Amino acid sequence: MPKESSGRIELLQGTLDMLILRTLLFGPAHGHQIAKHIQRTTDDLLQVEHGSLYPALHRLERKGWLAAKWEPASKDQKREYKYYRLTAAGKKQLAAEESKWKQMASAIARVMWPAEEG
Amino acid sequence: MFWRRKSRDHDLDRELRSHLEAEAAEQRADGLSEEDARYAARRTFGNTTLVEENVREVWGWRWLEQLALDLRYALRTIRKSPGFALTAVLSLALGIGANTAIFSVVHVVLLKPLEYRDPDRLVNFSGGATPVRFMEMKASARSFTGIGAFSGQENVTITGGAQPEVLKAARVSAGFLSILGVEPLFGRGFLPEEDSPGGPAVAMIGAELWQRRFNGDSRIVGKTLTLGDAPYTIVGVLPARFQFPFPDLDVWLTQPSEWPAVPPKSRPLSPFLSIFGRLKPGVSLEQASAEAAVIQRHYKMAHPAMLDAKPKSPVRVKPLKEALVANIRSVLWMLFGAVGFVLLIACANVASLLLARANARSREFAIRSALGAARSRLVGQLLAESVLLSFAGGVLGLLLAVWALRAIPNLTAFDLPRAGEVHLDWMVLGFAAVLSFVTGILFGLAPSLDASRPDLMGVLRLRSESVNEGLSGRVRIGFTARNMLVVGQVSLSIVLLIGVALLIESVIHLRGDDPGFNPANLLTMRLSLPQSRYDTDQKEDAFFQELIQRVESTPGVRGATVAMTLPMTGFAGTPVQDASKPPLRLNERLIATALVVAPGYFKTLDIPLQRGRDFSERDIESAQRVAIIDEGLARRFWPAYPRGLDPIGQRLLVGGVNPKPAEIVGIVGNVHQNLENSGWPQSVYVSFWQDPLPSAMLAIRTGGNPTRITTLVREQVQALDRNEPISDVKTMDDRIEAQLGQRRLLAVLLGLFAGVALLLALVGIYGVIAYSVEQRTYEMGIRRALGARESEILWLILGQGFRLALTGAAIGVIGAFALTRVMRTLLFHVDTTDPLTFAGVATLFILVALAASYVPARRAVRIDPMVALRYE
Structure with a gap:
């Protein structure tokens, strides 16, 4: 479903996983925080679809890159959230995806702006 | 597994709720009221159900869950329209049941290999063979590990002990069990010396007879079986359901060349044997056929006059299975095709019912797809409905098939080989299951594909458009798919x-x-004289003459006669030629139906005598041989008949072994020897008194219902000879x-x-x-x-x-x-x-x-x- 909103960019296939892993590098977070973090750091340029976020979280958990635990919120002790935490395997995966991403980005850049590379 | 999924569901629900609350809290912090904040949170979050479903998909058992859900939903929809469900399930049950029943027959009779060792190596020679040709094939053929022969089926009467009983018997070569690779239940098979003329009289019996008549006596081997007064030593018991060479046999004898249905004199010349064998390993059907053809050429040179020297088609070797089912194959395939059609029609009907329903439910589908249901989900759900219907139909159909299978062995008119083997097995169950499933998809797919593409606008469109189409003559007859169905x-x-x-x-x-005779009020039966007591032609003649007189004096009887065969009871052919012409080789002479009949035959059967006279009591063995011909034969030899040279008084050579010329004394009308009149178009009759036989058919013309005098006739026969067995009592109409x-x-x-x-x-x-x-x-x-x-x-x-x-x-x-x-x-x-x-x-x-x-x-x-x- 293409969004009509201007200025927002559709996430590239597979990049959401990397962004989630990267977000969790700062420490455990729950779904809402992860979504908000991505949106805020990109100045609302990247809008995280909840229909993709939660399946991605569960998928990453299944693969063992994330671990999840119900914990009371730091601000409001009465509320419990499901906090996701990066595992050792997750960190490795993030490193791998990052380097892959860098390679691809530079490759794309070379095709798109060959002169600047000169 | 299930409880874990439940807890996971709960967990996910909690997670999403906490997300919404966090979002709402944020919105509240931005100054929105409690209620507005909650709505805003929902709005930003989007479709929770969709998110849940997507997450469940990640868990991996979504399809299973969906299937259960679809089936539950389908069950509910079906329950809501019982009339539709009943119609659909019933028509499918009819189709699936009929197909399953016929398939189980086709499976056993046509598809399943014979239950012998290496059944693919068992073969059958085309065409009937004389005993001479069989011996030559057996002596020369190198392609086979064994060759045997069998003659036609015969009825034997078992006497001694309990009530006399007519049994089905067959004559087979000594080696038949080793060729087939079958072990007897008890005892042994026939020995070569028992298969030669004058050898010891031995018999094998079937397991069913063994149980029924001998109470499963385990020391049966060596005991005596009395068949038509003659003692036979029982050498073995054959396993149940052993059906070679015919189904439902009770007794197996050997010496196939001594088949009593052919008069002893004619046996060496008559091609009444069927040859079968087992191919040597590595020998193909073609090689075996080629060898058989070579041997046949030698045979033809050595015996140019033999009736099987020049068969209509070359001698071929074919799989035995094919020969055993030759009669029934086309019938079975036809029935299978017919039930296939019925099932297709039933499918079309259910499909069109589903289409109508889908049409009625188009709003439902439109709304569901507007709410975000994927097309695959809609199709899946409709398919679940149709598969559910077809499985209900399948189960009911299977019950129908089980019921039909019980009736199949009673369909004796089909003379089904291996009918006893027909039963419900895994193969048949599997067939029914696959059929149900395929059926469900077949009638469900088109309607569900169609219904899952709801045209939102179309549903809401004004009727006026279709009305315009109708009025302007561009008539849409309902729905095209339905029309096609x-x-x-x-x-x-x-x-x-x-x-x-x-x-x-x-x-x-x-x-x-x-048929050329009058079949009404005609009682017929077979009488077989025991050779032990009727050892001369005179004794046989005397018995039958006395019998005819006694029967004719019975009240209600208008006439009686005996004959070797009657119309509808089988017939034999014999070479015939005009004795005034130079003698031809036997196999170059005309083959005519040969009938051996007593005086009164034509009167009793109401066959018109066109010229001359009937046989009489004076046409005995010592007198001049006489013959009566039918109109067909008269026209064949004297084309000008009824004008020109009068055939009466002319002489014929009838039969194979140095026939004395027989003088034609009468000409009768043509008679159909079977319903299709598929025999030889000409017939010659000879006198029973000149060619007496130990076994004959008795025909009795009655004034009223012929079955009423059956007992009277039995009494007359028994008065003449207490032990005389009567068999095959039937009216001609039957x-x-x-x-x-x-x-x-x-x-x-x-x-x-x-x-x-x-x-x-x-x-x-x-x-x-x-x-x-x-x-x-x-x-x-x-x-x-x-x-x-x-x-x-x-x-x-x-x-x-x-x-x-x-x-x-x-x-x-x-x-x-x-x-x-x-x-x-x-x-x-x-x-x-x-x-x-x-x-x-x-x-x-x-x-x-x-x-x-x-x-x-x-x-x-x-x-x-x-x-x-x-x-x-």
Whole structure:
């Protein structure tokens, strides 16, 4: 479903996983925080679809890159959230995806702006 | 697993709720009211159900869960419309049940290998062989590990001990068990010395007879079996369901060359043996056939006069299985095809019912897809519904099949080989299951694909558009897919109906043809004189002469006679030639039906004597040999008959072994020896007193119902000889019925299937027309309001039904044209493409189809314009 909103960019296939892993590098977070973090750091340029976020979280958990635990919120002790935490395997995966991403980005850049590379 | 999924569901629900709350809290912090914050949170989050479903998909058992959900939902929808479900399940059950039943027969009879060791290596030689040819084949052939022969089936009477009983017996070569690779239950098979003339009289019995008559005596081997007064030593018991060479045998004898159905004198010359064998490893059918052809050439050179020296088609070696099912194969495939058609028609019917329902539910689907249901989910759900229906139909069909399978062994008219093996096994169950599943997909896929593509605008579109189309003459008859289904149904049932009509015509022709004798009030039975007590021709003659006199003096009897064979009880051929011509080789002479009959035969059977006289008591062995010929033979040898040279007084050479010329004393009308009159077109009769036989058919003409005097005749026979066994007591009408049997049974079965097909097709037409009338109610209202007359409306609707039926009938007639040729062997005096039948069936069908569309058409006529225009 293409969004009509201007200025927002559709996430590239597979990049959401990397962004989630990267977000969790700062420490455990729950779904809402992860979504908000991505949106805020990109100045609302990247809008995280909840229909993709939660399946991605569960998928990453299944693969063992994330671990999840119900914990009371730091601000409001009465509320419990499901906090996701990066595992050792997750960190490795993030490193791998990052380097892959860098390679691809530079490759794309070379095709798109060959002169600047000169 | 299930509880874990439940807790996971709960967990996910909690997670999403906490997310919404966090979002709402944020919105509140931005200054929104409590309620607005909650709505805003929901808005930003989107469709929670969709998110949940997507997450579950990640978990991996979504499909299973969906299946369970779909099935539950389908069950609920089906329960809500029991009428629809009942119609669908019943028609599917009929189709699946019939297919399963016929498949179980086809599976055993045609597909399953014979239950012998390496059954593929077992072969059969084409054509009948004389004992001489069999011996030569056996001596010379190198392609086989063993060769054996068997003669035709015979009836034997078991006496001694309990009640005398007529049993089915066959004569087989000594080595038959080792060729087939079968071990006897007890004892041993036949030894070569027992298979040679004059060898010890031995017999094997079947397991069923062993249980029934000997109480499963484990020391049965060596005991004596009395068959027609002669003692036989029992050497072995054969396993249950052993069906070689014929089904339902009780007794196996050896010495196939001594088949009593052929008079001893004629045996060396008569090709009554069937040869079978087992191929050596590595030898192909072609190699074996080539060798058989070479041996046949040598045989022909050595015995140029033998009747089997020049067979009509070259001697070939074929798989034994093929020979055993040759008669029934086309019948079974035809039935299988017919039930396949019925199932297709049933599928089409259910599909069209589903289409109608899907149409009615289009709003539901439109709403669901607007709410975000994926198309695959909609299709899946509809398919779940149809598969559920088809499985219900399958289970019910299986019950029907089980019931039908019990009846199959009783369908003796088909003379099914291996009928005893027909039962429900995994193969049949698997067939029913696969059939149900495929059926469900077959009738479910089209409607669900269609319904899952809901045209949102179309659902909401104004009726005026379709009304315009209707009024402007561009009539959309309901739904195209439904029309196609109905046309398919009509054409399939037309094919079936034409097949049935052709069969019925054949049966009528068979019954209607004048057989040349009067079959009414004719009682017939077989008498077999024990050779031990009737060891001379004189004794045999005396018995039968006395018997005829006694029977004729019985009240209610108009005439009695004996003969080697009667019409409808089988017949034999013999070489004949005009004795005035130079003698020809036996196999160059005319083969005519040979009948050995006592005086009074023609009178008793009501066969007109055209010229000359009947046989008399003076035509005995010592007197001049005499013969009576039929009109066919007279015309064949004296083409000018009834003018020209009078055949009476001419002489004929009849039979094979140095025949003395026989003087023609009479000419009679032609007689059909079987219903199809498929024997030799000419016949010659010789005197029973000149050619006495130990076994004969007794025919009795009665004034009234012939079965009433059966007991009286039995008493007369027993008064003459207390131990004289009588067998095969039947009226001539029963014999004719029995010959009609296979065709009649086939006509009944096919008729049944065609009837179901017709009914389903009519329901289909009715459904389509009724649906279209309902769709066009508004249009009809306008037409009526504008002054259309009732008859115009009526014809408008009837025209739809007519067009559907006509299209279907046209396709059906073309299909039948291509398919009825498989029936050629079953038809009699009817062409497989008989134009009258084709046109008649098609016309009849169209008329019935018009009647089916009349009911909804009447409804259209009765539409009140005021009500119709307010409709919806």
